[in-house]
Amino acid sequence: MKFNTLVYIETNNNTIEKVSKEIIAHARQCFKDNEICGVVVTDEITTILEQFKNAGLDKLFVIQNPLLKKFNVSAYCDVLSQLINDIKPSVFLMGATANGRELAPRIASKLEIGLTADCTDLQLDENSNLLATRPTYGGKMMATIISKTTPNFATVRQGAFKHKQFDVNNTEVCFYTPEMSCLNLFLSQLEVLKTEIKEPKEDWTESEIIVAGGLGLKSKENFGLIYKFSDLIGAKPAASRAAVELGWASHDIQVGQTGKSVAPKLYIALGISGALQHISGINNAQKIVAINTDNNAPIMNIADFAIQSDAVDVLNNLINKLSN
Amino acid sequence: MSFKIIVFIKQVPDTDDIRWTEQNTIQREGLESVINPYDIGAIQLAKKIRLLLEDCKITAVTMGPLQAKAALKEAIAMGCDNGYLLCDKKFAGSDTLATAYVLSQFIKTEANDFDLILSGYQAVDGDTAQTPSSLAQKLNIAQITSVKELIEINKEYSLWQKETPEVTQNIKIYHPALISVNINNAEILPDINGYIKAQTTDITVLSAADIEADITKTGFAGSPTQVKKAFRPEITRATERLSFENNGQISDYIIKLINKCKEQDEV
Incomplete structure (x- = not known):
């Protein structure tokens, strides 16, 4: 048939x-x-x-x-x-x-x-x-x-x-x-009187490299390092739900089930523990690198490369290196 | 003739409070139930209409077990005028299509002279946003989905602001119609009069027979969709745990990955 x-x-x-x-x-x-x-x-x-x-x-x-x-x-x-x-x-x-x-x-x-x-x-x-x-x-x-x-x-x-x-x-x-x-x-039955098309935002989810930050960055100020680093390498910034809920980043760049699903070639997760709802949003990434102080964080078991370290320190080091 | 608003609400588990059983299913015992936050947004707009129109009545309706009476009492405390509970063993396990059918039978048998139906845009425990659209079709009425604000209303038509991630629109709709409300942070604090009203108002409980529902179209048996399996999302990758002597080495490694990513198709 x-x-x-x-x-x-x-x-x-x-x-x-x-x-x-x-x-x-x-x-x-x-x-x-x-x-x-x-x-x-x-x-x-x-x-x-x-x-x-x-x-x-x-x-x-x-x-x-x-x-x-x-x-x-x-x-x-x-x-x-x-x-x-x-x-x-x-x-x-x-x-x-x-x-x-x-x-x-x-x-x-x-x-x-x-x-x-x-x-x-x-x-x-x-x-x-x-x-x-x-x-x-x-x-x-x-x-x-x-x-x-x-x-x-x-x-x-x-x-x-x-x-x-x-x-x-x-x-x-x-x-x-x-x-x-x-x-x-x-x-x-129905008449549309006015339509305002919202400014089409650049589709950051299409980026080949996405740099995402979470709670492990500890403050809104530190979250700023995500923007700086992603800018230096021509990547796009993203955030976990926890970081968005704390007001460190806009919901527009949230990754996970209540945010966006992404499929970049490289996903760099900095200070993200990897709640299920986050992990399911990055399932299609080609390679995932996770940097986290907690070796038992869920993301350290699902990433392709798991590196135990403080995300803020690594970000500062990266930015220093790339700026020189 | 009074202006009649039906607000459909749903009692949902408090999703911030989910615990797991050993079988990876959701632990339902002891789970707090709340009114779906989007439905509170719908009640808020219904109350706004009642302020603008003379002689307007807000009826809260839900389908669910007897415990769902509590949600209707709460809706009355928040300002609804009365409440109906659609409660029958034959409704249990209804998917969105079967639910919309039950709700449409309530309208056809008990509230056919309604002017507006308001509902939340979606329920937080299923977030499918299907039931309002499905119901509007069953009643053959026009609908606006994802409304943020009421702009203007009279008995014949109303003007609403709809918002989606792509557009903001002002839409005029003739009554009767269905409006799904996309406000999930409304807070209505019941006052003492609200509590008294909730205590003294009886909730009308209606069965499948009361609303002339064909029970082959309701409940688990009447639902075309079924959950084949439920599981926690999992990703399995061959994780390499890398150790380095210092952050400088970590940086070098990451920069190497980035460069590889830019030069090659595969990382």
């Missing part, structure tokens, strides 16, 4: 969201014997079609309508549900973005199917059923969830998988025209 996976591809200002590409790459690599399909909802496909080159899709469904230019959860739910009922995928996935987290439950509710949110890992069992793993209890535990209904439906956390380009480029493009008699009703 042939299985197919459908990925909802979210676009933002005519750009495909990174998480959508990450999901396609993971499905392509891990979901054997599955046809990997995408669906995009847009007012005009020609401007974005180029971006689907080498994305790894076997088939792309396009739902194109000028009324669907802006995201409207009721309208998007309606058209996507129709497509799912028609093509009956075995797995349906979307990114756990702000819009995805709003849209997915609505579709699940309409189709009366199960939904697993914010997954950090997805695998198929021997019968092609989805095993969806997600953090729970604030990252203190992981749960693997299965669903009795089809399609098996999950949203995926940004950064959980790595984006990859594929050599093959023979994506079949299919236009899908849903029934849209309810569209005007949906659009009249």
Whole structure:
């Protein structure tokens, strides 16, 4: 039997969201014997079609309508549900973005199917059923969830998988025209009067080297050494939840289940004990170096290189060396 | 006609207080229960509406075991007018889809004339943020997710400020509608009148039959998703413990790693 996976591809200002590409790459690599399909909802496909080159899709469904230019959860739910009922995928996935987290439950509710949110890992069992793993209890535990209904439906956390380009480029493009008699009703229920797009911050999570500090730095002033050091080596700074809660660093740079997941080539953890919720956010790093005074800290057992020393002393030494 | 607000709340374990059993499951006995912090944000905005509109009534509703009455009493102490507990053995083990179904049956049978539903953006013990959206679909109403502030309201429509990591939006929505509130640090200190009201107000307890719920769609049996396994996250790497004579050597080693990282694909 042939299985197919459908990925909802979210676009933002005519750009495909990174998480959508990450999901396609993971499905392509891990979901054997599955046809990997995408669906995009847009007012005009020609401007974005180029971006689907080498994305790894076997088939792309396009739902194109000028009324669907802006995201409207009721309208998007309606058209996507129709497509799912028609093509009956075995797995349906979307990114756990702000819009995805709003849209997915609505579709699940309409189709009366199960939904697993914010997954950090997805695998198929021997019968092609989805095993969806997600953090729970604030990252203190992981749960693997299965669903009795089809399609098996999950949203995926940004950064959980790595984006990859594929050599093959023979994506079949299919236009899908849903029934849209309810569209005007949906659009009249709600009106966006003003939108302020927040200053797009540079995506520090993409950095090849990340330097992260935790409680072991002992003060906000010492945490400043993290910025100084990362600046000197062209890396990006990050912080543990404890450091953020103490006000030493902004939540924007928090790593872990309630912060960001990262996958740098090198993760340097300075004075971080490595609570479970932190460790699960750095799982995909290529190499982890931990510097901690406590040899029994959890991070010293999971890092590739564990060095027992005082993080502040090492930072000062590094900064001295690099400044000269 | 009074303006009717339904606030859905959830009693959650205090996640700062989690202890583990030897089997790596969460120790539930002796775990403190609190009202989900985001739901207190929803109560706060509901109270704001009641200040702005004449003749407005706030009803707190939760699904849960009999102990969840305590959460409703607390909600009344914080300013809600009355409380309903949806309580039935057939509800136990409901996932978000089954929960949304139960809540939608409450609305359809007991509160079909509501104007607004407010709820927390997510619950801290599951943080999936699914139930509000799922419920809005079951009721076929519009929704705004992740609202931070009420800007303006009259009986016909309201204006809200929505905030996500990417955008801030002002959105006008016509009633009836559902608003999910993304405020997790609201603090409502009940006063003496609140406590008296909580003590003297009876919580209405409703069963599956009372809300005409089809029990094949509720509880563990009616939930499509199931936890196959739960485990503590683990990473296993071949850890090398390195020792050096001084911090200078440590620095040299780290600088070497950094340079290797910049020059090669693999560290």
